Amino acid sequence: MKVKIAAAQYDIGFFENWQDYRQKIERWVGEAADQGAKILLFPEYGSMELASLFGQAIYSSLSKQLEAMQSLLDDYIELYKELAQKHRCYIQSGTFPVRIDGEIYHNRAYLFMPNGEFDYQDKLMMTRFENEQWLINRGLELKCFDTEYGRIAINVCYDSEFPILARKQVEAGANLILVPSCTDSLAGYHRVRIGCQARALENQCYVVQSPTVGLAPWSEAVDVNIGAAAIYTPVDRGFPDNGVLAIGELNASQWVFAEIDLDGIARVRENGQVFNYRDWPLQHAPAFSPASNNA
Numbered sequence: 001m002k003v004k005i006a007a008a009q010y011d012i013g014f015f016e017n018w019q020d021y022r023q024k025i026e027r028w029v030g031e032a033a034d035q036g037a038k039i040l041l042f043p044e045y046g047s048m049e050l051a052s053l054f055g056q057a058i059y060s061s062l063s064k065q066l067e068a069m070q071s072l073l074d075d076y077i078e079l080y081k082e083l084a085q086k087h088r089c090y091i092q093s094g095t096f097p098v099r100i101d102g103e104i105y106h107n108r109a110y111l112f113m114p115n116g117e118f119d120y121q122d123k124l125m126m127t128r129f130e131n132e133q134w135l136i137n138r139g140l141e142l143k144c145f146d147t148e149y150g151r152i153a154i155n156v157c158y159d160s161e162f163p164i165l166a167r168k169q170v171e172a173g174a175n176l177i178l179v180p181s182c183t184d185s186l187a188g189y190h191r192v193r194i195g196c197q198a199r200a201l202e203n204q205c206y207v208v209q210s211p212t213v214g215l216a217p218w219s220e221a222v223d224v225n226i227g228a229a230a231i232y233t234p235v236d237r238g239f240p241d242n243g244v245l246a247i248g249e250l251n252a253s254q255w256v257f258a259e260i261d262l263d264g265i266a267r268v269r270e271n272g273q274v275f276n277y278r279d280w281p282l283q284h285a286p287a288f289s290p291a292s293n294n295a
Contacts, residue, residue, distance in 0.1 A: 004260075005038070007231060016053075039090045043182055077110065090147055109156050123157070150175055167280065176260070181227060183225070183227055211227025228251070229254075
């Protein structure tokens with residue numbers, strides 16, 4: 001089963017009104033759909049550009065912007081629901097900080113379906129910035145999502161750097177992992193990229209990354225954004241030798257497209273040069289022996 005996927009290198013904008021934001025998203029989704037993409041991935045915290053609608057006193061405050069953005073959540077959900085239905089595609093809209101209770105917020109990654117349904121994966125592993133400055137809380141539930149292209153999973157940015165999360169998802173049947181990301185340094189981008197490539201290698205699956213890009217000096221939350229979108233693969237027969245099916249130009253605002261063959265995942269797990277997916281349990285078999293002090 002083959003499907004075309006689009007990963008956004010998404011620039012943070014500044015808007016006068018909701019309609020400006022709506023037009024931007026309609027344009028991005030329309031461009032991907034016109035190219036035949038059926039799975040679209042946007043970046044983590046791309047929604048933070050919506051804080052620009054509330055004025056400087058709000059968008060310059062980490063806490064005030066979270067509270068203000070809750071008034072836009074219903075419109076945000078309806079917009080992506082509408083576009084997923086209109087273009088008959090799956091849209092992972094990046095993430096939106098959602099108030100759960102009182103001052104508790106989760107970094108929530110929604111997945112919108114062509115039939116009008118939607119679900120979400122909350123970020124599970126929080127960065128120092130989220131923990132120490134922004135006070136966004138971790139989610140507690142790891143999910144997979146059933147689609148016409150098989151099971152899809154989401155690792156939100158830092159989540160991709162922890163192997164056991166993706167492993168549980170692929171063991172539950174996911175052959176494609178979507179990674180919306182937001183990083184403000186080359187080192188941060190490469191940490192997520194390396195995590196994505198490692199997850200693709202060890203699980204013999206597809207992993208797709210979508211970052212925010214560019215500068216937004218007005219924003220307290222997403223002022224600097226560095227990265228490149230990419231589609232990563234197993235490093236084995238039938239796949240690119242470097243495990244990179246497609247990758248964008250660093251920091252450019254663009255879509256990155258690739259056609260992925262989900263049936264190829266089963267083939268490489270059955271007849272690959274190596275059996276990373278199958279051999280995962282073997283790493284737990286040997287007993288640990290502390291180093292000896294004897295010469």
